[in-house]
Amino acid sequence: MSGSDVKFVPEPERYEFNAGPMHHFELARRDFFKFLGAGIAVFAVAKDALAKQETAPTQGFHSEELPNNITAWLHVGEDGNVTAFTGKVEIGQNIRTSLAQTVADELRVPFESVTMVTADTALTPFDFGTVGSRSMPTMSPQLRRAASAARDLLVAAAAKEWNVAAEGLTAADGKVSDPATGRSLRYAELARGKTLAENLPAEDPVTPPNQWTIAGKPIPKKDARSFVTGEHKYTPDFRRPGMLYGKVLRPPSFGATISSYDAAAAQAISGVVIVRDGDFIGAAAANEREARKALEGIRVEWKEEPQSSSKELFANLKKNASAKSDERSRKIKGSIESGLAAAAHRLDASYTVAFIAHAPLEPRAALAEWSDGKLTVWMGSQRPFAVRDELASVFHVPEDSVRVIVPDTGSAYGGKHTSDAALEAARLARAAGHPVQVVWTREEEFTWAYFRPAGVMEVKSGIAADGTLTAWEFHNYNSGMSAIETPYVVPNQHIQFHSTQCPLRSGSYRGLAATANFFARESHMDELARTAQMDSLEFRLKNLSDPRLRAVLEAAAKSFGWPRKKTQEGQGFGIAGGFEKGGYVATCAEVAVERSSGGVRVVRMTTAYECGAIVNPDGLRNQVIGANIQGLGGALFEAIEFENGRITNARFSRYRVPRFRDVPEIEAVLLDRKDLPSAGAGETPIMAVAPAIGNAIFDATGTRLRSLPLVPNGLPSLKT
Amino acid sequence: MAKPIELTINGKRRTVQCDPETPLLNALRDDLNLTGTKYGCGEGQCGACTVLLDGAPRRSCQMPVSAAAAKSITTIEGLEKDGHLHPVQQAFLDAGAFQCAYCTSGMIMSSVGLLATNSKPTTAEIVQALQGNLCRCGTQPRIIEAVHQAAKSRQERGR
Numbered sequence: 001m002s003g004s005d006v007k008f009v010p011e012p013e014r015y016e017f018n019a020g021p022m023h024h025f026e027l028a029r030r031d032f033f034k035f036l037g038a039g040i041a042v043f044a045v046a047k048d049a050l051a052k053q054e055t056a057p058t059q060g061f062h063s064e065e066l067p068n069n070i071t072a073w074l075h076v077g078e079d080g081n082v083t084a085f086t087g088k089v090e091i092g093q094n095i096r097t098s099l100a101q102t103v104a105d106e107l108r109v110p111f112e113s114v115t116m117v118t119a120d121t122a123l124t125p126f127d128f129g130t131v132g133s134r135s136m137p138t139m140s141p142q143l144r145r146a147a148s149a150a151r152d153l154l155v156a157a158a159a160k161e162w163n164v165a166a167e168g169l170t171a172a173d174g175k176v177s178d179p180a181t182g183r184s185l186r187y188a189e190l191a192r193g194k195t196l197a198e199n200l201p202a203e204d205p206v207t208p209p210n211q212w213t214i215a216g217k218p219i220p221k222k223d224a225r226s227f228v229t230g231e232h233k234y235t236p237d238f239r240r241p242g243m244l245y246g247k248v249l250r251p252p253s254f255g256a257t258i259s260s261y262d263a264a265a266a267q268a269i270s271g272v273v274i275v276r277d278g279d280f281i282g283a284a285a286a287n288e289r290e291a292r293k294a295l296e297g298i299r300v301e302w303k304e305e306p307q308s309s310s311k312e313l314f315a316n317l318k319k320n321a322s323a324k325s326d327e328r329s330r331k332i333k334g335s336i337e338s339g340l341a342a343a344a345h346r347l348d349a350s351y352t353v354a355f356i357a358h359a360p361l362e363p364r365a366a367l368a369e370w371s372d373g374k375l376t377v378w379m380g381s382q383r384p385f386a387v388r389d390e391l392a393s394v395f396h397v398p399e400d401s402v403r404v405i406v407p408d409t410g411s412a413y414g415g416k417h418t419s420d421a422a423l424e425a426a427r428l429a430r431a432a433g434h435p436v437q438v439v440w441t442r443e444e445e446f447t448w449a450y451f452r453p454a455g456v457m458e459v460k461s462g463i464a465a466d467g468t469l470t471a472w473e474f475h476n477y478n479s480g481m482s483a484i485e486t487p488y489v490v491p492n493q494h495i496q497f498h499s500t501q502c503p504l505r506s507g508s509y510r511g512l513a514a515t516a517n518f519f520a521r522e523s524h525m526d527e528l529a530r531t532a533q534m535d536s537l538e539f540r541l542k543n544l545s546d547p548r549l550r551a552v553l554e555a556a557a558k559s560f561g562w563p564r565k566k567t568q569e570g571q572g573f574g575i576a577g578g579f580e581k582g583g584y585v586a587t588c589a590e591v592a593v594e595r596s597s598g599g600v601r602v603v604r605m606t607t608a609y610e611c612g613a614i615v616n617p618d619g620l621r622n623q624v625i626g627a628n629i630q631g632l633g634g635a636l637f638e639a640i641e642f643e644n645g646r647i648t649n650a651r652f653s654r655y656r657v658p659r660f661r662d663v664p665e666i667e668a669v670l671l672d673r674k675d676l677p678s679a680g681a682g683e684t685p686i687m688a689v690a691p692a693i694g695n696a697i698f699d700a701t702g703t704r705l706r707s708l709p710l711v712p713n714g715l716p717s718l719k720t
Numbered sequence: 721m722a723k724p725i726e727l728t729i730n731g732k733r734r735t736v737q738c739d740p741e742t743p744l745l746n747a748l749r750d751d752l753n754l755t756g757t758k759y760g761c762g763e764g765q766c767g768a769c770t771v772l773l774d775g776a777p778r779r780s781c782q783m784p785v786s787a788a789a790a791k792s793i794t795t796i797e798g799l800e801k802d803g804h805l806h807p808v809q810q811a812f813l814d815a816g817a818f819q820c821a822y823c824t825s826g827m828i829m830s831s832v833g834l835l836a837t838n839s840k841p842t843t844a845e846i847v848q849a850l851q852g853n854l855c856r857c858g859t860q861p862r863i864i865e866a867v868h869q870a871a872k873s874r875q876e877r878g879r
Contacts, residue, residue: 092820092857220816227821228809230756230796234822237755245750287750289742361760361768361822361856410758410822411856442761618816622859626819629858652765652854660847663860 032197035123036075036083039191040153043199044072044146070125071142074103076150080174080188082107082114084143087127088135089119089382090408091416093682094619095135097222098215101616102140105214106147106207109174109187116222119381119406121388129383129417131508133581133680136615140678144206153198157190209613209674216672218618223408234410235365235380240435243367244273246428247291248438249281249298250448253645254504256302266297273432274298284428284436308503309643314352317456317477320501329481329497336460339471339492343462345531346471350458351520353479353708354639355451355504359657362410363445368425369435374401377422380409387419394423395430413630414508414683415449446650451640452509453502455479457520467532469543474521478502480513483580483687486521488543504642510627511683514580515634515690519708522576522691527704535563536575536695546579548610551671552586553577556608559669560588570595572700576691582679583611584671587628587688590664591696598714602632602662602693608669609685612676624668624685631689633658637712656712725789729754730798740786745769747785748795756796756825760854767853770826770833771795777833779852796825799832807877808832811870812863819857827853831867840871 032041074084084103090096100114107114117123119130151171158176159166162183170177177184209216226232251257258281263274266283272294273284281298285291308316340346366379375397381387384404392399409416421438429436440448455478462471472490477498484495509515529539537557544550556562557575564573570593577586590604609624637656641648649655668685690708698704703715727734729752736751743762748754748771757780760768764779771780772794780788799806805813808831818824827850834841834849841849846867855863 092818092822094819220813221818224813224816224818225805227818227824228805228812228828229800230754230825232821233755234758236759237749239753239755287738287742288746289739359856360820361766361854362758362820363760409820411820413856439759442763442766622816622819622857622862625861626858629860630856651763652761653763657854657856658858658860659852659854660850660860660864663858666861 032075033195037077038193038195039075039077040150040194041073041075041197042146042150042153043070043197044142071127072125072139072146074143074146074150076107076154076187076191078188078192080109080113080186080191082109083117084114084146085117085124086139086143087119087124087385088139089130089384089406091130091382091412092410093135093623094221094616095139096408097219098136098616098619099139099143100222101215101217101219103143103147105212106144107151108171111214111219113174119384120403121384121405122403126385129386131382131414131417133583133683136611136678136680137582140615141206145200145204148204148206149198149200152204153196154187154190157194158185161185161190215615216613217616219616220618233407234362235367235378235407236362236437236439238367238378238407238437240367240369243435243437244284244286244428244432245288245291246282246284246425246436246438247288247295248424249283249295249300250444251279251302253304254307255645256304258300259303260299260301262299265299266294269294269297273428275428275431277427280424280427282424282428284432284434304645307645310354310639310641313354313454313503314456316503317454317500321477321498322500325496325498329499331485331493331495334492336471336473336492336494339490340460340462342464343470344465345528346460346462347524347527347531348460349524349527349706350456351523351706352457353455353516353519355454355506355642356509356634356638357446357451357640357655358413358415358449358509359445359652359655360411360413360415363440363442364416364421364449365437365439366421366425367435367437368422368429370426370429373397374403375426376403376405377426378405378407379422380412380416381406381419381422382412382414382416386417387422390419391422391426395426413510414512417508418450420448442652443650446655447647450505450507453479453506453513455513455516457516459520459524461524461528463528463532467534467539467542469528476513476517479516482512483514483517483578487546487549487578488525488540489545490543504640510630511580511686514683514687515631516708518576518578518687519690519694522578522688523694523704523706526574526576526691526695526698537562540575540577548584549577549579549586552584552608552610555669555671556586556588556606559608559667560606562588568592570700572696572698574692574695574697574699576688576695578687580684580687583609583681583684585609585684585688587692589689589692589696591693591700593697593700593715598711598716600636600697600711600715602636602664604665605689605692606667606669607685607688608671609681610671610673611679611681611684613674613678614670614672615678617670617672620670620681621668623681624670625666627683627685628666628689629658629663631686632662632693634708635690635693635710636662637709639709639712725785727785727789727793728791729793730795736785738785740784742785743781744771744783744785744788744793745780748780754795754797758822758825760823760826765852765854766823767826767830767850768823770829770853772829772833775833775836777830794829796828799828806832807873808835808867808870811866811873815862815866815869817859817862817866819859823853823855827855827863831870834867835871835874839875841867843868
């Protein structure tokens with residue numbers, strides 16, 4: 001193999017949905033003002049290449065020329081209220097608040113006067129999806145530039161009104177003022193009677209983070225009151241006139257096909273609509289119970305295919321790996337052979353991660369309504385435009401006949417990218433001639449959604465006598481390429497992803513494969529530190545030049561009090577770190593292992609996170625701590641078990657997720673870098689949790705655990 | 721077979737027409753449009769469907785509607801009085817004790833139930849009371865803080 005660097009594209013994962021969309025916007029410019037009333041509107045145009053990828057290709061609005069890569073727009077109304085539009089969705093990550101802060105900050109209006117309209121394919125600009133921690137790094141600057149341009153328009157309008165030069169005027173608190181005369185005009189007055197729409201100038205300067213007044217503040221969640229009163233409507237809470245409840249008859253195993261079908265008895269029940277379309281069987285009725293009963297009355301025999309089980313999962317992933325490898329999935333630097341030959345110590349170890357489920361508390365759900373050949377779907381989704389396109393394609397209707405609306409959703413964690421529930425509800429609704437709502441049961445959710453892919457990671461490494469890394473060979477089978485590269489300085493590297501036959505439907509999960517790759521790398525680094533007889537932090541810093549990663553490792557260590565002396569039997573400390581998607585993370589963990597039972601309890605975690613300039617420290621803290629808690633599940637006990645095409649632990653009583661008693665004392669140390677652009681925070685803070693805990697367990701017991709979950713049933717080897 | 725069943729919900733008499741075996745959760749959500757109470761698992765494991773029955777927290781997905789007929793049912797919609805949030809609702813709001821907030825109704829109902837029998841719970845008692853309520857976003861520390869805060873403000877207000 002050649003020793004030269006090859007082009008290495010770690011994103012998107014192969015299982016990400018990256019087909020280019022082809023569509024046009026539905027809201028013509030004239031309609032825009034009809035909908036929002038007169039005022040001033042600005043259309044944000046994608047500037048950088050990454051943002052462009054998240055926008056539509058060529059076609060603009062129906063009637064008037066608009067740039068094709070619009071990512072957001074905003075409107076200042078005659079009442080001075082500001083409405084900003086984005087295709088991103090609110091799934092608990094708090095973008096409704098942080099993006100509104102961004103707009104208010106740049107436009108110089110009170111936070112309360114900004115309303116965000118999100119994720120409605122008829123109203124908001126195209127968006128690829130709320131994925132990959134992209135909302136802050138791409139949407140936030142777009143909205144800021146739109147707000148800045150709107151402010152310029154308002155200032156220009158005031159200058160015209162007063163017949164003075166715009167340069168001397170200032171904008172603040174929803175007003176344009178003239179310091180020379182002391183007069184001022186409210187935005188409401190300036191917007192009155194106007195229908196002024198502007199595309200964004202190519203470059204519009206925005207306010208630097210050190211001058212932010214509303215962004216950067218811990219502003220409470222928008223509409224928070226509606227969540228504590230139960231008033232907020234999630235998708236399963238929507239009711240439409242004449243709405244029926246839909247249920248789908250699931251096959252007994254993955255891939256099963258219908259060999260005989262008799263629905264005569266079920267069809268005799270009045271008020272029930274039964275649909276069979278290929279291998280899809282569903283029923284809609286006035287309530288869930290009747291729909292379920294109708295399905296129970298259908299006699300169907302299935303043809304099943306024998307399938308593998310979770311017991312032989314990792315052997316199969318290796319065995320079935322593709323022999324082919326393309327350059328995109330491989331990175332070679334220097335020579336592994338000479339790096340290993342030069343090493344004083346060599347280490348060879350293999351790590352695994354299980355399939356896990358997102359288990360969002362709001363299950364996948366959709367409500368579909370057909371009217372005059374047009375389809376409206378309410379759905380908890382991270383990719384409303386992709387859902388729209390799929391609906392249009394499956395039902396053979398034009399895209400502009402389909403509208404997908406995403407109410408603020410009961411979480412997703414990367415799990416709500418597909419359109420399954422929408423297709424089911426729409427199919428039933430078309431047959432029933434009524435709106436139909438489909439809400440998946442928890443068991444369906446655990447079975448028919450998709451999983452974080454399982455994986456095998458093999459690492460071969462070498463260090464010199466002084467602890468300097470000389471060689472790093474890293475292979476990932478199946479789980480993916482996110483964060484597959486090492487952030488440490490190693491002259492000789494071979495890093496490779498291997499695709500293989502994956503036994504379960506797999507997809508995005510908070511952090512994608514980075515959690516698996518972090519786990520393998522940071523566990524292995526810990527093993528190397530032990531081999532070199534060095535402190536784990538010291539060993540990492542010795543092999544690290546990246547100042548941002550050094551900073552989070554040092555910040556976490558300082559706050560945690562690293563290194564610590566053990567004061568109790570069974571106590572252990574671990575550290576891990578890395579970077580991904582523009583965010584830098586380090587986690588320190590303390591565990592307590594009970595020798596008699598093998599029980600492991602995480603006592604304390606400190607996570608330092610840096611994602612550039614912080615937009616909302618309160619929301620960020622919530623995300624970081626939340627990611628740490630969610631990460632505990634995958635680290636300690638979550639694993640999907642399957643056998644012969646069936647999930648065998650598809651319920652919360654059999655699939656353990658973190659509960660109150662599992663939650664340790666957690667500290668989030670947030671590094672605010674006002675000199676750097678804001679990156680996302682939805683994913684990266686989860687990544688160092690598992691290796692930090694695994695390393696702490698080793699510190700406590702001398703037992704190295706190389707599989708996630710680490711201790712689904714405690715540590716059996718310690719049981720006495 | 722569907723039968724009329726009389727319920728007392730949030731202090732009002734309501735009649736639902738449904739099969740007596742229908743879970744209370746479905747009667748609330750589908751027949752009475754009280755959708756603040758959520759479905760999360762249908763096996764009493766997640767707590768999203770928690771309501772108060774004669775003041776005690778119960779999983780409405782596990783209870784046939786007929787079994788709730790003689791009791792006083794309180795749902796999340798019944799906590800606010802004369803435009804004033806219940807101290808537990810207010811404390812959740814003040815602590816920002818939610819992310820996606822789908823678990824919030826159940827968390828609040830379980831906490832109201834706890835404070836009804838234990839006006840000043842310790843952290844361990846709060847953890848014990850909320851062990852059956854899942855928050856997948858990982859907001860547990862703030863929820864615990866909110867319950868402490870609610871206990872404090874109830875005492876101050878003497879309610």
